[in-house]
Amino acid sequence: MSETYDFLFKFLVIGNAGTGKSCLLHQFIEKRFKDDSNHTIGVEFGSKIISVVNKSVKLQIWDTAGQERFRSVTRSYYRGAAGALLVYDITSRETYNALTNWLTDARMLASQNIVIILCGNKKDLDADREVTFLEASRFAQENELMFLETSALTGENVEEAFVQCARKILNKIESGELDPERMGSGIQYGDAALRQLRSPRRAQAESVQECGC
Amino acid sequence: MNPFFRRSQRHQAHTSKPSTLDHKAIKQMILDRATHPAIRETLESLLTYQIREPSSPDLATKTSIKRLQGRITAFQILRSRFLKSTSQTGVSRRREVGSLHLRERQVREMSHFRDKSRSGAKRKGSQVQEMLERFTALEKRNVKQQKQRNTDRKSSFWRGIKSLEEKRTSQTDLISKIQKRRGSTDLSELPQRKSNDFQKIKPNESQCVLKRLPDDSPIKKLTDSKESTDSQELYLPEGQLARVTLIRLALVSRGSRSHYNTWESLRGKRRGSKHRRCAEWCVDGDAVPSRMTMEQPGRTWSSNAPQRRVNEPSTARERVDSVDAYGFERSEEFDYESYEELMSEYLMVLTRRSIKWSKMLRGKQSIDRSMTVKRYIRKGVPGEHRPLVWSVCSGAQEQMEKHPGYYHSLLEKPHEPKLEESIRTDLHRTFPDNVYFRKSSEPCLQDSLYNVLLAYGKHNRAVGYCQGMNFLAGLLLLVCKEEEVVFWLMEALLGRILPDYYTGSMLGLKVDSEVLAELVRLRVPAVWTLLQNQGVLWTLVVSRWFICLYIDILPIETVLRIWDCLFYEGSKILFRVALTLIRHHQDLILQAQNLPDICNHFKQITRGAYVEDCHHFMKVRPLQS
Numbered sequence: 010m011s012e013t014y015d016f017l018f019k020f021l022v023i024g025n026a027g028t029g030k031s032c033l034l035h036q037f038i039e040k041r042f043k044d045d046s047n048h049t050i051g052v053e054f055g056s057k058i059i060s061v062v063n064k065s066v067k068l069q070i071w072d073t074a075g076q077e078r079f080r081s082v083t084r085s086y087y088r089g090a091a092g093a094l095l096v097y098d099i100t101s102r103e104t105y106n107a108l109t110n111w112l113t114d115a116r117m118l119a120s121q122n123i124v125i126i127l128c129g130n131k132k133d134l135d136a137d138r139e140v141t142f143l144e145a146s147r148f149a150q151e152n153e154l155m156f157l158e159t160s161a162l163t164g165e166n167v168e169e170a171f172v173q174c175a176r177k178i179l180n181k182i183e184s185g186e187l188d189p190e191r192m193g194s195g196i197q198y199g200d201a202a203l204r205q206l207r208s209p210r211r212a213q214a215e216s217v218q219e220c221g222c
Numbered sequence: 223m224n225p226f227f228r229r230s231q232r233h234q235a236h237t238s239k240p241s242t243l244d245h246k247a248i249k250q251m252i253l254d255r256a257t258h259p260a261i262r263e264t265l266e267s268l269l270t271y272q273i274r275e276p277s278s279p280d281l282a283t284k285t286s287i288k289r290l291q292g293r294i295t296a297f298q299i300l301r302s303r304f305l306k307s308t309s310q311t312g313v314s315r316r317r318e319v320g321s322l323h324l325r326e327r328q329v330r331e332m333s334h335f336r337d338k339s340r341s342g343a344k345r346k347g348s349q350v351q352e353m354l355e356r357f358t359a360l361e362k363r364n365v366k367q368q369k370q371r372n373t374d375r376k377s378s379f380w381r382g383i384k385s386l387e388e389k390r391t392s393q394t395d396l397i398s399k400i401q402k403r404r405g406s407t408d409l410s411e412l413p414q415r416k417s418n419d420f421q422k423i424k425p426n427e428s429q430c431v432l433k434r435l436p437d438d439s440p441i442k443k444l445t446d447s448k449e450s451t452d453s454q455e456l457y458l459p460e461g462q463l464a465r466v467t468l469i470r471l472a473l474v475s476r477g478s479r480s481h482y483n484t485w486e487s488l489r490g491k492r493r494g495s496k497h498r499r500c501a502e503w504c505v506d507g508d509a510v511p512s513r514m515t516m517e518q519p520g521r522t523w524s525s526n527a528p529q530r531r532v533n534e535p536s537t538a539r540e541r542v543d544s545v546d547a548y549g550f551e552r553s554e555e556f557d558y559e560s561y562e563e564l565m566s567e568y569l570m571v572l573t574r575r576s577i578k579w580s581k582m583l584r585g586k587q588s589i590d591r592s593m594t595v596k597r598y599i600r601k602g603v604p605g606e607h608r609p610l611v612w613s614v615c616s617g618a619q620e621q622m623e624k625h626p627g628y629y630h631s632l633l634e635k636p637h638e639p640k641l642e643e644s645i646r647t648d649l650h651r652t653f654p655d656n657v658y659f660r661k662s663s664e665p666c667l668q669d670s671l672y673n674v675l676l677a678y679g680k681h682n683r684a685v686g687y688c689q690g691m692n693f694l695a696g697l698l699l700l701v702c703k704e705e706e707v708v709f710w711l712m713e714a715l716l717g718r719i720l721p722d723y724y725t726g727s728m729l730g731l732k733v734d735s736e737v738l739a740e741l742v743r744l745r746v747p748a749v750w751t752l753l754q755n756q757g758v759l760w761t762l763v764v765s766r767w768f769i770c771l772y773i774d775i776l777p778i779e780t781v782l783r784i785w786d787c788l789f790y791e792g793s794k795i796l797f798r799v800a801l802t803l804i805r806h807h808q809d810l811i812l813q814a815q816n817l818p819d820i821c822n823h824f825k826q827i828t829r830g831a832y833v834e835d836c837h838h839f840m841k842v843r844p845l846q847s
Contacts, residue, residue, distance in 0.1 A: 021559065026644065026648075026689065027647035027648075029241055044654075045655055046651065047651055047652075047654070047774060048647075048648055048651050050689060050690055050761050050765060050766040050769045050770060051761060051762065051765030051766050051769070052765070053762075054762075054817070054818065056818050061444055069817070069818070074689065076689045077642070077726075078688055078724075078725075078728055079725070079728050079729055081691065081726075081732075082728055082731065082732070082761050082765055085759055085761070086759075086762070088234075103643075111618050127492045151285070170820030
């Protein structure tokens with residue numbers, strides 16, 4: 010089976026227990042809701058190729074356990090992530106309150122330029138909502154996060170969340186803000202595109218850096 | 223490779239080569255550089271000891287006769303059980319009565335075969351009933367003669383044991399074993415039967431004769447049944463002793479190379495290339511007779527199979543329940559055909575183990591620690607004895623008796639909203655595929671689960687609630703039913719057997735992942751190198767294995783068998799299982815090109831026929847190559 014893609018991004022899915030991280034991932038990959046899912050122990054893994062702005066990007070997604078104490082285990086997987094989905098449950102304020110912690114962890118342990126999208130999951134349970142769209146989007150703005158409300162049950166905005174995150178990373182690469190060549194960037198060139206893509210972008214990136222000096 | 227095939231080969235080796243260590247093998251092992259120094263030392267002492275004390279063939283024969291009689295009792299009970307076929311419990315077992323009937327016929331044929339082997343009568347399905355009657359009559363007639371013979375035998379047997387005891391006072395293990403046997407086996411209770419001719423042949427001679435016999439020879443079957451009982455361990459204590467020592471060593475040096483070396487050196491040398499194909503059969507020298515009884519009649523039996531199926535539902539899928547004995551729904555991909563085949567064999571094992579266990583426990587509420595018990599546990603604790611055996615072995619029983627009412631007092635303690643919340647989050651995520659954990663089911667185990675987890679969280683604040691504990695408590699509830707027992711078992715498991723696995727830092731888990739990595743580096747270096755090159759941390763692949771103690775990873779029956787050992791032997795069994803899985807599937811794992819492949823392959827290796835056949839799986843040694 011030949012898999013061709015231009016880029017490979019390492020993604021994380023983080024957030025409190027029971028917010029629906031695994032369901033989001035499952036919906037994204039399998040396009041259906043996983044009804045009888047177990048909680049994640051340690052780390053699970055999934056991957057999918059999507060196409061963003063005429064480029065095919067392979068997402069390598071690490072789905073982490075949400076429970077606090079598993080962080081000591083999952084933290085080792087943060088390193089070198091290019092993007093992250095930070096998930097909370099709109100029907101539980103507690104999961105929302107924990108976001109700051111998750112954010113600090115991600116920024117500290119993953120790559121510095123990690124692109125994070127905040128996902129308010131369980132949008133379908135609007136009746137039980139405890140966190141309003143407005144306050145969450147304000148939080149996102151303050152912390153320079155993208156923001157979407159998603160539903161793993163209906164599939165609303167799920168693909169969108171991953172695609173938006175990937176697009177932002179691609180933009181950053183285009184603009185030279187992110188250097189795929191740097192170790193621990195969480196980005197790799199796909200085999201197919203390695204040669205054609207590398208040289209022009211490399212030159213561009215260097216020129217940007219020079220300007221910054 | 224077909225496991226059944228392998229098994230038949232194994233047992234042939236067993237007949238042609240005794241499972242104990244002989245001088246040559248020991249010498250070879252001592253000379254072998256790979257042998258751990260400590261083991262070498264033990265072996266040296268063993269060798270000198272063996273030279274001084276050659277094993278007595280006379281005693282050996284006596285013991286095996288006794289064992290054979292025990293076996294016949296088992297057969298009788300089996301037969302009567304199957305004939306009635308009413309005593310079967312559990313939904314799935316009832317469904318399998320069809321296959322049980324076949325088994326019963328097989329058992330009958332076996333017993334008939336034993337009788338008729340000497341007179342040369344031919345076996346025919348229609349004559350089975352008649353043969354059965356004759357068998358019973360024969361048995362009655364023989365009782366009288368046998369009684370006399372047996373008294374002689376018994377006294378000489380114990381005389382032999384006694385002299386053995388005197389000579390080997392330093393070998394405490396052996397003695398305790400013998401004493402235990404003396405205490406627990408009352409020969410007079412065994413039904414007597416005329417001894418078979420082959421028993422008069424000395425073991426070595428009989429083996430030479432056997433080699434020349436065709437595979438389906440009834441004599442061979444009979445000898446197999448003799449050979450494959452675990453009797454040798456009593457009368458050839460050298461091998462047993464070596465094993466005891468090595469197991470101890472293994473325990474002490476947990477995680478070090480020598481642990482696994484022991485198994486290899488012990489097994490590897492015993493297995494010449496000629497017998498290589500069959501050596502697996504004699505794990506611990508106590509191969510399970512039922513395997514053999516299934517095996518050979520199976521050949522003739524399978525040819526009859528189509529006719530017998532006429533009155534049964536047409537497919538295995540219809541015959542086998544879609545929910546297993548523990549309430550788990552079988553998945554879509556479940557292979558009913560091979561399951562039925564497996565179960566028809568395994569049910570025999572279960573019944574036999576059940577009889578043996580009942581005999582050993584005999585209303586007792588305690589279990590000693592001995593090699594017999596260990597061996598029994600390795601071969602699986604019958605479901606009906608599991609709650610008792612688990613709680614006695616782990617010390618949970620003792621704790622429960624010491625602290626009556628403690629569990630209930632915990633439940634009455636003030637609320638802890640955070641703990642309750644985190645437990646609630648996972649309630650519906652515990653065994654969603656199990657009917658007893660459905661909201662709709664009558665006694666919904668979700669409530670019990672909640673209670674147990676809450677009580678434990680209040681009891682052990684350092685742990686509180688950790689994901690994964692819900693699986694442990696859930697499985698314990700399915701097995702033991704009683705909340706309080708489950709609570710104390712949790713206490714034993716988390717507090718003593720697996721300390722620090724579930725605490726805030728999860729130190730135990732991390733350490734054990736590293737230990738496993740090290741073991742893999744030593745024993746299956748190719749796999750270790752692969753993971754190293756791909757930058758995969760071992761916690762990625764094994765944290766689920768260790769945290770869930772293989773629940774939801776391996777098939778339920780296999781998990782229970784692992785847990786049997788876990789409660790008795792401790793956490794080393796977790797490494798054994800992991801190493802066995804990795805080693806057996808190393809070719810598959812090594813095909814992985816990248817990280818996703820590795821993850822998938824590590825998931826793949828926990829499924830399939832290899833792990834479904836729990837009885838065989840539990841007998842595999844991690845270092846079998």
